[in-house]
Every structure is written in C-alpha cells, then in structure tokens.
Amino acid sequence: MGRVARLSAGPLSSFSSTSSRGPLDAAAAVGSPEGAESAGLAIDGSGQRLREDPVGPLTGIRVIEIAGIGPGPFCAMMLADMGADVVRVDRASAVRGGDPDHPPRDLLNRGRRSVGIDLKSPEGVEAVLSLVEGADALLEGFRPGVAERLGIGPEVCLARNRRLVYGRMTGWGQDGPYSSAAGHDLNYIALAGALHGIGRQGEAPVPPLNLVGDFGGGGMYLAYGMVCAMLEARTSGRGQVVDAAMVDGAASLMTAFFGMAGSGFWSDERGTNMLDTGAHFYNVYETADGRYISLGPIEPQFYAELRERLGLHGPEWGQPMDRSRWPELKEKLAAVIAQRTRDEWCDLLEGTDTCFAPVLSLAEAPEHAHNRERGTFAEVAGVVQPGPAPRLSRTPGAIRRPPPHAGQHTDEILAELGLDEAAISARRESGAVA
Structure with missing residues (x-):
C-alpha cells in the first residue's frame, strides 16, 4: 500500500472543534446538543454543528x-x-x-x-x-x-x-x-x-x-x-x-506565463509547454479501469523516483527536458499507465515523491483519506461542501450558518x-x- 490510504469506504468524517490540524472547528459533525454547547457550538434544526461564536x-x-x-x-x-x-x-x-x-x-x-x-x-x-x-x-x-x-x-x-x-x-x-x-x-x-x-x-x-x-x-x-x-x-x-x-x-x-513567454521559455502554441500537457512528466493519464491519475515530477529527483517505481530504465527516459522526445514519451508512458487500475497506481505511488495524485470526482474527493484527515470538506445541514480556506492558526475561519x-x-x-x-x-x- 502507498503511504496514504486511497479512498475510505466510510461516511464523510466529522470535524472536531479541538483539532490541531486546521481551522474547521465550525464543522459539521452530527452530535448531541450537550456536546455542542460544551464546545461553544450551536446546533441547527438538522443536528449539524455550526460555529456561532x-x-x-x-x-x-x-x-x-x-x-x-x-x-x-x-x-x-x-x-x-x-x-x-x-x-x-x-x-x-x-x-x-x-x-x-x-x-x-x-x-x-x-x-x-x-x-x-x-x-x-x-x-x-x-x-x-x-x-x-x-x-x-x-x-x-x-x-x-x-x-x-x-x-x-x-x-x-x-x-x-x-x-x-x-x-x-x-x-x-x-x-x-x-x-x-x-x-x-x-x-x-x-x-x-x-x-x-x-x-x-x-x-x-x-x-x-x-x-x-x-x-x-x-x-x-x-x-x-x-x-x-x-x-x-x-x-x-x-x-x-x-x-x-x-x-x-x-x-x-497569467503574470508568470507572460514572464516565461517574454523570456522565450513559453510557446504560444498550447499543449507544447511543460505545464500545459506538452511534457510527458506533467500530465494526466487514463488507467486500465477508465479512470485517471495525475503525474507531475518536474524536478530531477522526483522524476528519477518515478522512473524507478515504474521500471522506466531505457535510455529514452534519461533526458526529460528534451522537448523533441515529449510526444513519443507521452505515448509510451500512457501505455504503461494503462496497464493498471487507478487504485493499483494509488497503492504503488500514493504518498511517494513521484508527484502523484488520483483524479477524483466531486463525490470521491471528500472521502479520500488525506482530505478526511485534514478536514478539507464539511457536511453542514446535510450538504457536503469545501470548508473555509486558508487556515489561520489563532483566528480560524468557520462555516457559521447554512445559506x-x-x-x-x-x-x-x-x-x-x-x-x-x-x-x-x-x-x-x-x-x-x-
């Protein structure tokens, strides 16, 4: 298994107002009125906890x-x-x-x-x-x-x-x-x-x-x-x-891209640059089950780890910045990725330094172990939604009431x-x- 479990089978996690991981102490766990009052939270009609203070x-x-x-x-x-x-x-x-x-x-x-x-x-x-x-x-x-x-x-x-x-x-x-x-x-x-x-x-x-x-x-x-x-x-x-x-x-x-274009590093032809699907090492690939993964190992050490884990030992993989080889290497890497399912790639690559993440749907994202652990999503009044961002350590944001x-x-x-x-x-x- 990868270092981060891929998808949890359980329901959306609740958020604790005492969590040290983020500011979503406003969150949304269903709980008792007594517990909510002791935490300084109000409960709406659906039993969801919202921050009022x-x-x-x-x-x-x-x-x-x-x-x-x-x-x-x-x-x-x-x-x-x-x-x-x-x-x-x-x-x-x-x-x-x-x-x-x-x-x-x-x-x-x-x-x-x-x-x-x-x-x-x-x-x-x-x-x-x-x-x-x-x-x-x-x-x-x-x-x-x-x-x-x-x-x-x-x-x-x-x-x-x-x-x-x-x-x-x-x-x-x-x-x-x-x-x-x-x-x-x-x-x-x-x-x-x-x-x-x-x-x-x-x-x-x-x-x-x-x-x-x-x-x-x-x-x-x-x-x-x-x-x-x-x-x-x-x-x-x-x-x-x-x-x-x-x-x-x-x-x-677009400021950075205007800068790169002005320095000759960025081509105005879309799909031919490092960050716009031109490069094989910064792209999205279809897996054996029709799902997708994202790969972005730009730095040499991260690219080397991807090569090692995927067994890409041929000399053609040794010069990733050779733009003339990008189309060929994209096809070859696509063929490699298509041999396994998305979850199998998660088992191999998730949590490594290969700059990897599965491409998740709106339904899947709140259930992923990383997002659950950080409390990235909340369920308020029965509706799953992203929580406030960014996270402030002393005066955190909160969802204080539903629409x-x-x-x-x-x-x-x-x-x-x-x-x-x-x-x-x-x-x-x-x-x-x-």
Whole structure:
C-alpha cells in the first residue's frame, strides 16, 4: 500500500472543534446538543454543528452584499467564512417566490443573513442606505451605471459613510469599450489571454470550468481588494471604490506565463509547454479501469523516483527536458499507465515523491483519506461542501450558518436599524421590504 490510504469506504468524517490540524472547528459533525454547547457550538434544526461564536479574523466587520450570482457571492462567502457579518440584500420578489419548506442549496450564500428589499422603492433604497451607514463595506455586481440609477451608487453611499469600501464586481470593468456589454467567465478569460493556453496541442481551447474568471480572477480578487481597502480606511478614515474586473484578475493570474513567454521559455502554441500537457512528466493519464491519475515530477529527483517505481530504465527516459522526445514519451508512458487500475497506481505511488495524485470526482474527493484527515470538506445541514480556506492558526475561519432563505432575517436586521414592529409591518405592507 502507498503511504496514504486511497479512498475510505466510510461516511464523510466529522470535524472536531479541538483539532490541531486546521481551522474547521465550525464543522459539521452530527452530535448531541450537550456536546455542542460544551464546545461553544450551536446546533441547527438538522443536528449539524455550526460555529456561532466570533473567532474569525474579520469578526467585527460588516459587509452589505447586494444579491447577485457567481463571483460576488463567492467574495461574500470568503468574507463570511473569515468572520465578517455579511448582510445579503435579496430582491423582494425572491422572498415572495421562495419556498420556505426547501432549504437553499446555493453554497456560495452560506454564512450570512438575508434581508428582502425592493431596490426600486424609495423606502427600500433608504433601507439600504441606512444599512450602509453602519457598514464597513458594500459589494455589488451590476453592470456599470445600474447601481447609480437605483440610487445606491458609490457617490451616494460614500456620502452617507465616508469610510465605506465600495466593491464592484464586473467582467469587463467599469470603463473601456466592452464595459457595458454582456459576458460570462469564458469571454473574460478569452480576452485576458488565459483561455488560449488551456488545452491540448492541435485542439480547441478548453474552458476550465468557470474557475479562472468568476472565482479566481473575480470573487477572490474582489475579496482581496476589499480587505486591502478596509485596512487602508483604518489609517486614513476614508473609503474608496474597488473596481474588480474579471478580465483584470484573470490577466493577473497569467503574470508568470507572460514572464516565461517574454523570456522565450513559453510557446504560444498550447499543449507544447511543460505545464500545459506538452511534457510527458506533467500530465494526466487514463488507467486500465477508465479512470485517471495525475503525474507531475518536474524536478530531477522526483522524476528519477518515478522512473524507478515504474521500471522506466531505457535510455529514452534519461533526458526529460528534451522537448523533441515529449510526444513519443507521452505515448509510451500512457501505455504503461494503462496497464493498471487507478487504485493499483494509488497503492504503488500514493504518498511517494513521484508527484502523484488520483483524479477524483466531486463525490470521491471528500472521502479520500488525506482530505478526511485534514478536514478539507464539511457536511453542514446535510450538504457536503469545501470548508473555509486558508487556515489561520489563532483566528480560524468557520462555516457559521447554512445559506439563508431570501428575507429570512428581514425583521431582525430592520430592528437593528431601530425600526419597531409597527414600522417594519408598514414597510412590508407597502412592498418596500419582504
């Protein structure tokens, strides 16, 4: 057997709030109320343990999120995972059209509270601006100019709260020839030069899910920019606008490749370079059972170990950086890998210095022994999901609550603004809130 057991047959492991291996003490084990209370945890209706006490590095930060899709919610999830009090402003129509008997499954919305507000109502706009007055940041993902037309643009919001950080998530950016055009992740990474390099030689570019634009170049960069701006506001006392464009973020992720291309180390022909399936030693191979493994022994000592374990003793394997031999060696290595099943390769290579890992599905990844041991995934309210990342040793992130129903916390949030029951009821009857 390899040094790491490959796949556990048991159910998804629970997370201990006392584990020294990571910050997922928010986690998700089913347990008794007494045990949860002693650990400082709250239990929701399904019996899942969630972290309610403020332990994250962003505890004390309040963020107003204007409901959107994709990268904006991902940014808000990252901030909420790290302790920020994120208030999601959902459309009143989403509240009225929701199904309270079915729990929300959009995991990007976890960790926050939801208030239902009609942004086209003057009273609704005033409610948002009242929230802004007590917030550290606001984020929205409208096309340029929409927030201004609604009356919640940066100029209005910063007039109400000069320390406010105003995060704007778009694909193309707030200006430029494409700024008002529709688009999606695929288009943004295409314009950034990222999509061109993803795929095999002689074939069309391959969309890498929507990881590079929406989440990596979009939501992650917006979260980074907002935290930077909030830190600066503590010194200057002044907020600012964060213009996070997915084209910009995806281009930034390509910095190293632009450097390699400029130095002549990277070819613009995809599938011919060391890191884009050109090399035999950095690739994905099909196994005898139709599954796949990944190999990446770039360094000489790791490549030597792979040769030894696979019995690749011929002279053709001795010069791995000879690019002229890569196509031939890819075919030969593919033939070797095809002789065993994925699990058999796991038995031989897992946990070694051959730079090996099995290619796992979404269903398999949470059950792998390494991910279980580290608590990489959690099960909250019956839904398996990745836990917060990265891991902080003293003020760890946590999943504090499952995704809310739209408008689930409307009364609670409006009461925090000083409205009594009669005032809240009046606004609900007028349709300004829901």
